[in-house]
Each structure stands twice: as structure tokens, then as C-alpha cells.
Amino acid sequence: MTRIFKWLFRLTTATFILIFAFGALVYYFASRSLPDYDKELQTGYVSAPVEIVRNNANVPHIFGETDPDVFFALGYAHAQDRLWQMTTMRRTAQGRLSEVFGAQTLDIDKLLRRLGIYTLAVSSVESLSERSRVLMTAYANGVNARISEVNEESLGRGAPEMFIFNAPIAPWRVADSISIQKLMSLQLAGHLDEEVLRARVSLALSDETRLKDILPDHPGKGVADLPEFAQLVPGVPKYVQTADLKSHPLSPFPERGLAGASNAWAAAPARSASGGTLMANDPHLGLTAPAIWYLARLELSSGGVIGGTIPGIPAILTGRSAQLGWGLTSAYVDDQDVFIEEINPNNPDQYLGPNGYQDFVTRKTIIKVSEQEPITLTLRWTDNGPVLPASNFDLGTVTPKGHVAAVSWTVLSPADTSMNAAIDLMFAQDVREAIRNSEAFLAPAQNLTLVDSDTIAMKVIGALPRRSARHQSQGRLPSLGSKVENRWQGRLPYSSNPEFVAPVGGILGNTNNKTVDRAFPLHVSFVWGDSQRVQRWQRLMQGRAVHTRDSFIEAQLDTVSVTARSLLPLVAADLWFTAGTTAQGTQERQRKEALDLLANWNGEMNEHLPEPLIYAAWMRALQDRLAKDELGPLISEFKHVEPLFIERVFRDVDGASAWCDVIQSAPVETCTDVARMALDDAIIWINERYGDNFESLRWGDAHQATHDHPVLGEVPLLRTFVNIRQSTSGGDNTLQRGRTSGEGDDPFHNVHAAGYRGVYDFADPDSSVFIISTGQSGHPLSRYYDDLAQLWRRGEYIPMSLDEGLARAAAVGVTTLLP
Template structure:
């Protein structure tokens, strides 16, 4: 026995040593790729030394003797901190993820290849002006200089992920930066799925009058009644099984509810306490670790610019110079139209056009798949755009037999000059110059808010499709592609885009709300991203005669839900303070406790309160009860509460109260009954998930921000090191927007919100502030991987200064790039 015991001790000791050695080796290999910020690197591609001064938040301030050298420095800095992220963005745009990850990402690659955005990016690079080309080439050279340093000095392949996934790193090209711009367009688009959902809902509903209940127009003048989708596409199946979106974290395809969003508002000197203009901007995207945003300052020949960049793109997309500030919000411009194309029954290689049948443009594309055989696709294009697979956003469910579905989309331009517009914007000195610079912008459509020292403005940038007034569905439903009136007729001139310059009230803003009410075909959109946050924003802006930087920050961080304040009195009108007190421990008593809590609630979606969780669960259960019997399996697609739908039903607008009646039952249910049953459903779910002590609930426990690593985030043990989870305030409809996941088992996880916040004060520009949701580094062993995360969660910021001395005073390192001697 003693001998066995000694051998067990020896084996255990050996295992411990082996584990320690293994962990130490892995740590050493991973840490090799941590960049040395105090370094002197000899590189080719610059004409004079370049300094990358990193302030104490690791924001690089890049100084060079020419713009070309500065763009080179930004490329080098991006590659130091976000190499893996850049490579993944490029692979996604190219449709080459499966080379690294195998079959799980094959469907993503198939759709991206069909969009063919990388080929379009290569073509767009040739259409750029010489100055923009030079900047993109310089940026690419900077990225490649870092790659060369990694290879020469054996720096762990540049990122820990590159060691785990042995993927080759091709040199960076100018087209790669354009491709990432187009990839952002994929992530921000929502009209494609919206058309499919509208078509499927039209097919599911027996009463077409109810379509505008569940998919209502934003408040404002209405539109003419649309045709039933079955009339546009005869033969289509009325009920089809849901095909959920690819859940892979790297997928750029998001449901409409998680498409782009953002906030921006500006104040003229007349509405500013300091007498200078103010601008606040917080663009919203899906949360990841690291965040998509990267803070940087570029000292160009026209002056310094500072703000948020996206690694892979050499532009400050939201930020300021000494003279001008700019911010972006998703415009919700209808820049996508689906078409049903009829295939020639005599020749499957042809499709019907207004002039007869015509051959598809075709090209073979081979996808290399790790640990599997390559897959060959035949890419097909029509005059209207690429042919898409039936699995994409459930297109098969609305496509008749003998037809295919294609997409017209401004993002599929082969002469995309959007990146040139962004570069010109960085050099603009005034609102008027900024407006002029944005004319070259194509996609994805944005609302651009501008402030200089005297003026404020907001305009929609991006190409607006020119549609025929006789379009059968006005672009709201997939339409027959062979009918000339349905096809696009080019794009409208830039002057047609909505623009607001120097408003008399002195305040401008956008929360993705409806900006103009114009008749079709100059309508901009029927689908807008917000009808709720704008109500709270208007109140906060008009409650003060003048604003300050701090009041703009307060608005940016506001967590009061207008939706909760307006809907709770409506749905609970006949439930509050009615009936006798129920015995403890009964469902009726739990309902009364919940109603008492909600009755005294201000509507603030604070992470420490129980009421937001009760409210959110109640509304979710209520909508599910209202739509399940009418929509069947399609109801699963409506996993986020539609406030206008709930309001229409409970106010019985145009007979919408009929949704409260359960079709399958013999009696007629009322809306108060449905509200009571839904509250019981919500309390039951809360009891099972979070416990029955309602007063002890915390909204933040359910509303965790999920900044997850897109590749390593699900790896056991490692996920605890790479994922950043935080209890957060806010909700779907608050200005501090924390869009919830919607899907079970964690429907209230905060998955989409402000990855960047910035507030700029032109009375004292260097008092401006900004922050991102994680940190500057993409390396999970770096202290800068998550050092901004708690600042962001608490609503704090870091200085946004163009003062070079301030950056140097507490820098974490200075990297000097020295030109190599020829």
C-alpha cells in the first residue's frame, strides 16, 4: 500500500509539473505577441520618422511629417493592437472563414461570396481619387510593416488566436479597407429581412387589415394600402417552417431588431451655456470583446483629428478636429429591395426581364473548407443584383416555385467612394465643407451630424435609390423583377437627401427616428429604427433653455423608459388597486406585489431595481399571447416587444383590439384578461429563473452586457478570461440603449448598444470626452483589453484632447518608426 501511495504522489507531482510547464509555455507563447509600446522599429514605406505616442488610456497619437506617413502609423498601430480582429473582418468580407473554422462558418461564406463584396471592393479601389488611393496604400503598408516585424522578431504571430488557429496572413491591400466598409453595411442593413417578415406576415394573416397593427408605420402621415403578398407572388406557400439565422458569433447577418442604431444630438451657441456648439454621439453595434471601436488621434497636415476608428479602415468615423465635430447614426434609408425573378422554364440559365428572357451572369467560386472537401458555388447575378440562397433570412418561404430571389442594394456598388468621403470629412473646417465632403458617400446610409464653432447641421448621407412612382409594393415587399416599374432607375442626386442646417430652435438630434414625412418615391423609408427614445430625448432637450457638456452626457446616459411610462398605465388600467388582498404564497398575491412595485416605479431602467425586470417580462409575455394564435410559428420572429403594436391593441386603433381574442377559443377574451394572464406568465418565469422574492430582483442580473470574444468566447475555462460581462442599466427603448437579445434562454442579455460614446464641447474643445466599451487592445493578456469597460459601465469617460504635451505627459510608451535606409 505504501508503494502504491508513493507512486500516486509521484504521478500527481508529475501531472502538476506538466500542467505548470504547459501553462507557462502557453503563456509565454501568447505573451510574445503583446506589443512593446516603447520601441524603435525600422520600416520601409515612410519618408521620415513617425511617432506613435500612447496616452495613459493607450490611445495612440500619431505624428508624422506627411499625411502618408501618418496613415502608415495608424495602420501599424491598428495591427499592433487588433491584428486578429482585422484578419477576421477581412476573412468575413472575403467569404473565407471556413478556411480557418471549417463547416460551422460555411453558410456565412456562401452568402458573402454571393454578395461578392470583395470583388466589388477591388473594383471600387480603382475608382478612387489619387489622394485617397495614396492614403489607403500607406495604411496598408503600415499594417504590413507590423506583419514583417512579427515575422522577423518571432512575436507570437501577432495575436494569441493566430497561434491557436494556424491561418496564413496575407499582406494587407487597399481593397481590404473598402471591404470592411462594405461589411459594416452588411451588419447595419435591416430592410432585407423586414421585407421578408412583412411578406411572411401578410401570408399568415387572414385579415390583411391587421398587417399595420403588428408592423405599424412610424407616426406621421400614412401610406396607401399595400397589395397582399400572395397577389404579388402567386404560388408561394402560406405557411413555411422558420429557418433561424446562423448563430455563429462571426456571422455579420443580424435580425432587423439588432441592425444599426445610434444617438446623436447637437446644440448651437444660442442653446449652449458656454456659447460654443455641443455634439454628443454614441453609435450602436453588437457587443464584442474587443469592441469594434478603436480610439485614435491623427496629426494630419490640415490639423489633428481624434475619435473612433474601426481597425482595418484608416478614417476617424466619429470624432472631431479643432474646427469641426461629426457624429453618425443609422439613417434607416431604404437602400435594399428584394426581387422575385422568374426562371425560364425552357432554360434554367435564363431569367425573365421586361424585354424577355436573359442569361444570368455566372461565375464559379471555390470555398476552401478546413478538414473537408472544397465547395464550389455558381454565383449568379441578374440586372437587379445577386441571386441569394433560400435559407438566407427565410427567403425560400416567400419565393414561388420556378423563381429565385435577388437583391438590389447600394452597398453592392463597384464604384464605392464612401471611404474617400470619410477622409475628406476629416479635413473639413466647417459645416458647409463637411456637407460637401459627404456627397461622395455611398453606403451604408447614415445621418451625419456636424458642428463647427458657430453652426450645426444634420444630413442623410448615402445613395438614395430612384424608384418609379408605380412600384407595385413601394419597396416594402419582394416584387416581380421583370416588371419595369419595380426596378431601380439609378439613384437620386445628393441634394434630394434630407438636410437640416442651422435650425431656428438651435437643437438637432437623431435617435434613428423618422426624420422626414415625404411621399413615395422620395420618402427615404417606411421603416425607422425608433419611435420611443426620441420622445424622451425631446423632453430632455426642451427642459433646458441652454445645455452644457454635462447635460449632454446626462442625456446620453439617461435610462428612463418613455415606453414603460406610456404602456404600463394602458395595459394595467383595470388591474391596479382592484380586488381584495390575496393570501400569501398564492399566484394572486405575487401578482399584487408586482403591481404594487410597478405602481410606484418611475420607469427608470436602473440595474439595481426589480421593476424593470418585471415590466420587461410582462411586456414580452403579453406580446407572445397576443400574436401566437394568429401567426403560429412566425410569432417566434417577433422576439422583441413592438411598443406601437401594444398601444394600437390596447387603444383598439382601427379595431386592433381583436388581437386580444384567442381565435381557437369559443369565448371572446378581452385585453385586460390578456394583460392579467401575461403578468402571471411573467411572474411564473421570474420565479423559476430568479426566485420568488420580487423585491430582491435586480434588472442588471438579467440585463448583463455580453462583450464576448467571437471565437474563444465559448471555449471552456478560457471564456472566463476573454469574455467581459457587466451588469448594466438601460433597455430596448432608453437613450442609454441596451438592446436585449430577445431569444431564450437569456432574453434580456444586453447584446447591442453604444460601443463608443463621445461628447464634444467647442467652447473648450480639449474638455471633450470619449470612451469605448472594452479597451484598446485585442490581446486578452493586455491590461488594456478591458480597462475602459468599468468606466463605460459607470458612465465615465476619458479626455479627448489634441494637446500633444498632455498625451506625452503620462504616456504608456512611444513607438518610433524609422525609415529604412535604401
């Protein structure tokens, strides 16, 4: 027995030693790619020594003799911290994910090849200005210097992920940066989805007049009546199998409702307590680990600039210099149109144009797939744009037999000059120069908010398609591509883009709300990203005679939902305090407890409160009950509560209360009946998911921010180390926006929020602050992988100073790049 015990002990000990040794070996190889921030590197690309001073938040402050040297160092710093992220985004734009990840990403690759994003990026290099070409080449050389260093010194392949998904890293090219900029356009685009959905809902509803309820126009005049889609394009099939392009973590195509959002606002000196201009900006994108944003400071010939960059793109996209501050919000310009192209029944290689049948422009491309045979894809383009298969974007549901769908999109330009504008903006010295420098910007269309020492402004930058006033659907529905009146006629002049300079009230801003009310075809958009946050913003801005940096921070972090304050009195009007005495543990008792809590709630979506969870679950169940019988399977497309829809129904605007009656049932249900049933649905769901004690509920348990690694985030064990999950406040319609997923077992997970926040005070610029949602490093073993995440969650910031002395005093390392 003693002998057996000894052998078991030895075997157990040996097993632990092997596990420890294996873990130590994995850690050794993974840690080899951790950057050394305190060193000298000899390189032949800089004209004089360049310093990268890393402050205690790992923000690189770059000092060089020339602008190309500074951009070289930025490329090097990006590649030090985010090489895996950069190369993965490049593969996505190239349509080459399947070479590494296999068949699971094949549909994404096919669509990117059909759109031709990378091919268009390569051709756009010729459209760069001389300055942009020089600086972007220097940036690419900086990235390649890091890649060479990794290879020559065996630095763990540059990132731990490279060991799992081993693939050679090609040298960085100027076109790669343009392609990533174009990739961001895909992530911010939503009009294609809206156009197709509008057509599908039009076909599904028995009463066409109800379309304006479920897909309401934002308040304001100028929208003309539209024909039914069935009249425009007859013979549409009822159902077509579609490919799931959006659920994969590497997909650049957003789910509906997650196409882009942001906040930005500014105050003129007259509305500032300090006497200087103020500005706040927080662009919203899908949450990932690491964040898409990377903080950096560049000392240029025109002065220092500091703010948020996206690794792979050599520009401060949102930030400030000593003279100028700039921020971005999605402008929701209608820059996508779907065209239904008729195929020649006698020749499938032709489609109908305005002057008869003409040939598709075709070419073949080969997609390599890991562990499978390569796939040859035939790409087709019409005059209107690339032809997409019926399985993409649900296009098959609106495309009749004998037709195909093509897409016009401003990002599909072979002469994209957007990078010229992004680079030139950093050199601008005042608002007017910044507006002029942004004319070259094409896509994604943005509201550019600007402040200098005494002026505030906002300008829509990006291409606005020129449409005919005779367009059949005004761009709101797919239209026949053969008709001249439906086709784009170039771009509207930049001077026609909405512009607001030095407003009399001294305050301007945008929450993706409707900014102008112009008649089609100068309308900008029929679909906007917000009709709710802007109401709270207006109240906070006008509630003070003057503002401070702190009041701007307070507004940026505000979690009060005007949507909840507006909808609850409508929906619960006949339910408040109507319950009699009820027994403990009954459905009626729980309904009464829920209503009592909501009756005394101020609408604050605080993570520690139960009311936000009850409210959110109720509104979700209510919308489902209102629309499911009319829309059928299409209800799955409405993953988020549409506040204007519920408001129209409960106010009975133009007879919208008809949605409350369940078509399939004999009784005539009232809106009060549906509200009560929906509340019961919500209570049952909460009981099953979180328990039946309302007092112990926490909104933050449901509203967790999901900073997940796009590749390793679903791998057992590894996800524990690479994913960052946090309890968060806010919601779909609060200024501190935490957009929920709207699907699955955790429909209230916070998946889309402000990955960057910045607040700038030009009376005391060095008191400006900023933050990103994770950390600077993309390396899970780095202490800078998630060090900023808790600050972000708590609504804290780090200094945003251009003071070189402060950067050096807090330096954790200085990298010197030598000629």
C-alpha cells in the same frame, strides 16, 4: 503503506509540475504577441520619423511629417492591437471563414460570395481619389510592416488566436479596407428582413387589415395603402427550410431589431451655457470583445483629429478636429429591395426581363473548407442584383415555384466611393465643407451630425435609390423583377437627401427616429429604428434653456423608459389596486405585489431595481399572447416588444383590440384578461429563473452586457478569460440603449449597445470626452483588453484632447517609426 504514499506524492507533484510547465509554456507563447509600445522600428515606408505616443488609456497619438506617414502609423497601430480582429473581418468579407473554421461557417461564406462583397471592393479601388489611394496604400503598408515584424521576430504569430486557428496572413491591400467598410453595411442593414417579414405576415394573417397593427407605420402622413402580397406574387409556398445565418458569432448579418442604431445631438451657441457648440454621439453595434471601435488621434496637415476608428478602415469615423465635430446614426434609408425573378421553364439559365427572357450572369467560385473537400459554387446575377437561395433570409417563404429571388442593394456597387468621403471628412474645416465632402458616400446610409464653431447641422449621407412612383409595392414588399416600374432607376441626387442646417431652435439630433415625412418615392424610408427614445430626448433637450457638456452626458446615459411610462397605464388600467386580500405564496398575492411595485415605479431601467425585470417580462409575455394565435410559428420573428403594436391594441386603434381575443378558444377574451394572463406568465418565468422574492430581483442580473469573443467566447475555460460580462442599466427603448437578445434562456441579455460614446464642447474642446466598451487591445493578456469596460459600464469617460503635451505627459510608451 509509506512507500505507496511517497509514490502518490511524487506522482501528484509531477502532475502539478507538468500542468504548471504547460501553463507557463502557453503563457510564454501567447505573451510573445503582446506589443512593445516603447521602441524604434526601422521601415522603408515613411519619409521621416513618425511617433506613436500611447497615453495611459493606450490611445495612440500619431505625429508625422506627412499625411501618408501618419496613415502608415495608424495601420501599424491597428495591426499591433487588433490583428486578429482585422484578419477575421477580412476573411468574412472574402467569404473565406471556412478555410479556418470549417463547415460551421460555410453558409456565411456562401452568402458573402453570392453578394460578391470582396469582388466589388477590388473593383472599387479604381474609383478612389488620388488622395484616398495614397493614404490607404500607406495604411496598408503600415499593417504589412507589423505583419513582417511578427514574422521576422517570431512575435507569437501576432495574436494568441493564431496558435489555435493557424492560417497564413496575406499582406493587407487597399481593397481589404473597402471590403470591411462594406461589411459594416451588412451589419447595419435591416430592410431586406423587414420586406420579407412583411410579406410573410401578410400571407399568415386571415385579416389583412391587421397588418398595420403588428407592423405599424411610424406616426406621420405619407404612406399609401398597399396591395396584398398574395396579389403581387401568387403561388407562394407555405414553408421552406431556411439556413441559420445570423446566430453564428462571426456572422455579419444581424438579427431583426439589431441592424443598427445610434444617438447624436447638437446644440448651437445660443443653446449652450458655454457659448460654444456642443455635440454628443454614441453609435450602437453588437457588443463584442474586443469592441469594434478603436480610439486614435491623427495629426494631419489640416490639423489634429481624434475619435473612433474601426480597425481595418483608415479613418476617424466619429470624432472631432479643432474646428469640426462629426457623428453618425443609422439613417434607415430603404436601400434594399427583393425582386422575384421568373425562370424560363425551357431554359433554367435564363430569367424574365422587361423585354423577354435573358441569360443570368454566372461565374463559379471555389470555397475551401477546413478538413473537407472544397465546394464549387455557381454565382448568378440578374440586372437587379445577385440571386440568393431560398434558404437565405427566409426568401423561400415568399418565392413561388419556378422563380428565384434577387436583391438590389446600394452596397453592391462596383464603384464604391464611400472611403473618399470618409477620408475627406477628416480634412473638412467647417460644416458646409463637411457636407460637400460627404457626397461620395454610398453605404451604409447615415445621418451625419456636424458642428463647427458656430453652426450645427445634420445631413443624410448615402445613396437613396430612385424608384418609380408606379412601383407596385413602393419597396415595402418583394416585387416582380421583370416589371420596369419596380426596378431601380439609379440614385436620387445628393441635394435631395434630407438636410438640416442651423435650425431656428438651436437643437437637432437623431435617435434613428423618423426625420422627414415625404411622399413616396422621395420618402427615405417606411421603416425607422426608433419611435420611443426620441420622445425622451425631446423632453430632455427642451427641458433646459441652455445645455452643457454635463447635460449632454446626462442625456446620453439616461435610463428612463418612456415606453414603460406609456404602456403600463394602458395595459394595467383595469388591474391596478383591484386585488383583495390574498394569502402569502399564492399566484394572486404575487400578482398584487408585482402590480404594486410597478404602480410606484418611474420607468427608470436601473440595474439595481426589480421593476424593470417585471415590466420587461410582462410585456414580452403579453406580446406573445396577443399575436401567437394569429401568427403561429411567425411569432418567433418578433423577438422584441413592439411598443406601437401594444399601444394600438390597448387603445383599440382601428379595431386593433381584436388581437386580444384568442381565435382558437370559445370564450371572447378581453384585453384585460390577456394582460392578467400575461402577467401570470411573466411571474412564473421570473420565479423559475430568479426566485420568488421580488424585492431581491435586480434588472442587472438579467440585463448583462455580453462582450463576448466571437471565436473563443463559447470555448469552456477560455471563455472565462476572453468574455467580459457586466450588469447594466438601460433597455430596448432608453437613450442609454441596451438592446436585449430577445431569445434563449437569457432573453434580456444586453447584446447591442453604444460601443463608443463621445461628447464634445467647442467652447473648451480639450474638455471633450469619449469612451469605448472594452479596451484598446484585442489581446486577452493585455491590461488594455478590458481596462475601459468598467468605466463604460459606470458611465464614465476619458479625456479627448488634442493637446500634444498632455498626451506625452501621460505616455505609457512611444513607438518611433524610422525611414
